[in-house]
Amino acid sequence: xxxxxxxxxxxxxxxxxxxxxxxxxxxxxxxxxxxxxxxxxxxxxxxxxxxxxxxxxxxxxxxxxxxxxxxxxxxxxxxxxxxxxxxxxxxxxxxxxxxxxxxxxxxxxxxxxxxxxxxxxxxxxxxxxxxxxxxxxxxxxxxxxxxxxxxxxxxxxxxxxxxxxxxxxxxxxxxxxxxxxxxxxxxxxxxxxxxxxxxxxxxxxxxxxxxxxxxxxxxxxxxxxxxxxxxxxxxxxxxxxxxxxxxxxxxxxxxxxxxxxxxxxxxxxxxxxxxxxxxxxxxxxxxxxxxxxxxxxxxxxxxxxxxxxxxxxxxxxxxxxxxxxxxxxxxxxxxxxxxxxxxxxxxxxxxxxxxxxxxxxx
Amino acid sequence: xxxxxxxxxxxxxxxxxxxxxxxxxxxxxxxxxxxxxxxxxxxxxxxxxxxxxxxxxxxxxxxxxxxxxxxxxxxxxxxxxxxxxxxxxxxxxxxxxxxxxxxxxxxxxxxxxxxxxxxxxxxxxxxxxxxxxxxxxxxxxxxxxxxxxxxxxxxxxxxxxxxxxxxxxxxxxxxxxxxxxxxxxxxxxxxxxxxxxxxxxxxxxxxxxxxxxxxxxxxxxxxxxxxxxxxxxxxxxxxxxxxxxxxxxxxxxxxxxxxxxxxxxxxxxxxxxxxxxxxxxxxxxxxxxxxxxxxxxxxxxxxxxxxxxxxxxxxxxxxxxxxxxxxxxxxxxxxxxxxxxxxxxxxxxxxxxxxxxxxxxxxxxxxxxxxxxxx
Numbered sequence: 001x002x003x004x005x006x007x008x009x010x011x012x013x014x015x016x017x018x019x020x021x022x023x024x025x026x027x028x029x030x031x032x033x034x035x036x037x038x039x040x041x042x043x044x045x046x047x048x049x050x051x052x053x054x055x056x057x058x059x060x061x062x063x064x065x066x067x068x069x070x071x072x073x074x075x076x077x078x079x080x081x082x083x084x085x086x087x088x089x090x091x092x093x094x095x096x097x098x099x100x101x102x103x104x105x106x107x108x109x110x111x112x113x114x115x116x117x118x119x120x121x122x123x124x125x126x127x128x129x130x131x132x133x134x135x136x137x138x139x140x141x142x143x144x145x146x147x148x149x150x151x152x153x154x155x156x157x158x159x160x161x162x163x164x165x166x167x168x169x170x171x172x173x174x175x176x177x178x179x180x181x182x183x184x185x186x187x188x189x190x191x192x193x194x195x196x197x198x199x200x201x202x203x204x205x206x207x208x209x210x211x212x213x214x215x216x217x218x219x220x221x222x223x224x225x226x227x228x229x230x231x232x233x234x235x236x237x238x239x240x241x242x243x244x245x246x247x248x249x250x251x252x253x254x255x256x257x258x259x260x261x262x263x264x265x266x267x268x269x270x271x272x273x274x275x276x277x278x279x280x281x282x283x284x285x286x287x288x289x290x291x292x293x294x295x296x297x298x299x300x301x302x303x304x305x306x307x308x309x310x311x312x313x314x315x316x317x318x319x320x321x322x323x324x325x326x327x328x329x330x331x332x333x334x335x336x337x338x339x340x341x342x343x344x345x346x347x348x349x350x351x352x353x354x355x356x357x358x359x360x361x362x
Numbered sequence: 363x364x365x366x367x368x369x370x371x372x373x374x375x376x377x378x379x380x381x382x383x384x385x386x387x388x389x390x391x392x393x394x395x396x397x398x399x400x401x402x403x404x405x406x407x408x409x410x411x412x413x414x415x416x417x418x419x420x421x422x423x424x425x426x427x428x429x430x431x432x433x434x435x436x437x438x439x440x441x442x443x444x445x446x447x448x449x450x451x452x453x454x455x456x457x458x459x460x461x462x463x464x465x466x467x468x469x470x471x472x473x474x475x476x477x478x479x480x481x482x483x484x485x486x487x488x489x490x491x492x493x494x495x496x497x498x499x500x501x502x503x504x505x506x507x508x509x510x511x512x513x514x515x516x517x518x519x520x521x522x523x524x525x526x527x528x529x530x531x532x533x534x535x536x537x538x539x540x541x542x543x544x545x546x547x548x549x550x551x552x553x554x555x556x557x558x559x560x561x562x563x564x565x566x567x568x569x570x571x572x573x574x575x576x577x578x579x580x581x582x583x584x585x586x587x588x589x590x591x592x593x594x595x596x597x598x599x600x601x602x603x604x605x606x607x608x609x610x611x612x613x614x615x616x617x618x619x620x621x622x623x624x625x626x627x628x629x630x631x632x633x634x635x636x637x638x639x640x641x642x643x644x645x646x647x648x649x650x651x652x653x654x655x656x657x658x659x660x661x662x663x664x665x666x667x668x669x670x671x672x673x674x675x676x677x678x679x680x681x682x683x684x685x686x687x688x689x690x691x692x693x694x695x696x697x698x699x700x701x702x703x704x705x706x707x708x709x710x711x712x713x714x715x716x717x718x719x720x721x722x723x724x725x726x727x728x729x730x731x732x733x734x735x736x737x
Binding site: 059 | 719
């Protein structure tokens, strides 16, 4: 077996070969799928818990507080303790609520984000599935979450929930456009929708540097619209606690609330990973064309470190924005998208197409 | 089948629905209940339902002695407790024609202004939180803590002080009082810039508050909206300026008047007022005359029969105390004209036609304290 932290392809192939050698083909696939499912699930839960902890610490430092510091070293196990609390809490059922939809909603939200994580490349050869339409798949799947939010708002039989869900629906449908268009800008530059190919394409320079100003504009637009799409930061109108108490998840308790909570953080992680992969080179180390020695040193840093470093940096920016800005109003939110971001995006795509056509990019 | 067809067709677009904001709701800052009629996101009308924290303070006053009443006034607008105490103390002093020592008036004025700053700091916290900027809450509370520390050092309590008594003060100020107040002013002058950086200058905040919830001067006068909210509409209503008490006539400060009367103006009024209060304190803090901290009073205070009225400028507006005395040691009738009650009454008028989010912002800018509304 040939294992290296720089390339997981051989490791994966070795497991694949081992299973197919020792089991019938059907069972080998079943076992493989189970392993991948479990690994992704575990990863999902761990990252979710870590992000909740990270947000609490980041926001505490921004607010002159200490944050969780009692459970475990630096309060590291606080979120795990919270998870157990949520697991043991009673699930309250509301009178006149649509029981079926009410129960399904949190699962739809969490499945949407769970599916999106499968396409993300964490390192060379370390992804669950490598589509040739990877970006399209992620956009499609991650926007499924809005169905869950709408169902939650509708089935709760609560006016606050309903207002929150309607806001969220309008918001996500609008900002989905900007997310897609800003990614298309980079697809034009990369010439592919496959995540692994996009990352490989950045071997001699990340797209944010290669793509001149349009790539940078696309990144800013993506950051804004993805923050809105994940219902976070200044765009958290769906759960605006000072207006709608808790918005669409007002009536949820216990582990179902935790699902919404976890899904929110995982959506943030997915969005940050896509930004890191598409704009900042994913797991690709920082390379400067022509500087062989420098590039060689950068190659020694494992891809996972690069990947998580970039992702968490973008997550940190999103947290920074959230804990600094007040919330927008619904009409201002839609104005921002339809009057500013969308035209900027469309012009940006044209400029990018022109640059690629003329071969002006690096 | 025929019946179904003949059912009246409701236009869903124009149908109004009601939501209860409160009694438990994060943006009502207490147990206020607003029944809001909405059409989609737009507020059509709203009805405030008061009384969830009604304790009958005015009735309780009728069997309490005047020094006891002071403790009840703390519990009305708990964020400007000193100023409420001041009103009752001055009323009793005026009725008995007691000359309070000059030291007392100086200390009372300084502490009133400190209280006003503390109150506005807490308003800034909660306004930021209403707008969705949670970080504001902690910045404001951090600085308010400094004032509460000064209060605690001098007279032991942090929220409900009951420091003033008819004729003077409970006890003299702490020897470090002047030093600490000066240190606080120096500290807060720097920190108030953070407030501007974090919230005032923020584009989202300005977009959400400018031109929202406009209260005209005429409406402000006819609804009796006083304090910073009234002054934002251009209604010159500062009791400190027009009916000076304490040593306000000896100090220089501006009565800042707004012109637009929108939410942003109301916000800016309070920000300016904090600066003005600091100016007042700076003028007085070095000049506190030596002397007694209490005038000689009789053991049992009995007001001569008659009617008395005293008003002060509380942090949220004009607080009036009206007493009818029949010569006994407790008042025959007592009535508080609380600023928050009048300020709340205008909420329906100015929030019609705006969005739910605007309603929260307007509510935050009117800065109501519920126990003062219900009393």
